[in-house]
Amino acid sequence: xxxxxxxxxxxxxxxxxxxxxxxxxxxxxxxxxxxxxxxxxxxxxxxxxxxxxxxxxxxxxxxxxxxxxxxxxxxxxxxxxxxxxxxxxxxxxxxxxxxxxxxxxxxxxxxxxxxxxxxxxxxxxxxxxxxxxx
Numbered sequence: 259x260x261x262x263x264x265x266x267x268x269x270x271x272x273x274x275x276x277x278x279x280x281x282x283x284x285x286x287x288x289x290x291x292x293x294x295x296x297x298x299x300x301x302x303x304x305x306x307x308x309x310x311x312x313x314x315x316x317x318x319x320x321x322x323x324x325x326x327x328x329x330x331x332x333x334x335x336x337x338x339x340x341x342x343x344x345x346x347x348x349x350x351x352x353x354x355x356x357x358x359x360x361x362x363x364x365x366x367x368x369x370x371x372x373x374x375x376x377x378x379x380x381x382x383x384x385x386x387x388x389x390x391x392x
Contacts, residue, residue, distance in 0.1 A: 311338075311379070311382075311383065312379070312382035312383045312385065312386040313382075313386065316382045316385055316386055317337075317338050317378060317379065317382040319362060319363075319382075320359065320378050320381045320382045320385070321336045321337070321340075321378055323355060323358045323359060323362060324336060324340075324342070324345065324347075324355055324378060324381075326358070327347075327351060327354055327355045327358055328345055328346055328347055328351060328355075330345065330346075336378065337378065338377065338378050338379035338382065339377060339378070339379060340377060340378045341376055341377050342355065342375075342376060342377070342378075343376070352372075352375070353372070355381070356372045356375065356381075359381060359385060363385050363388075363389065365385060365388045365389065365392070366388075367384065367388065371384055
């Protein structure tokens, strides 16, 4: 995950300007490039995601719930990048993980949002977003 805190981002001879007031509720962004090295060249379409990472304690709570729900041993490595499917979760397990998260954090996750969660980090980010709206 990445976060943008400045109003401009520079990559050597390439610069990108993002106005700070455009960052709230930003889901996707497009970049236009200017610079001497790009005058006659076509650039591939670039896509990136700007998002705020959840607090470490939120990620750890999600990890604990996932471990408990999937009955994973303590020595099994589970981190923010861990995918539920790689950990052995099927669709029913994922639903039960979401229910456990709702109970633990006192939130309600819409079905559409629940279906888009595939990693521990995505779950933690969604929780932070929902708690912020409360």
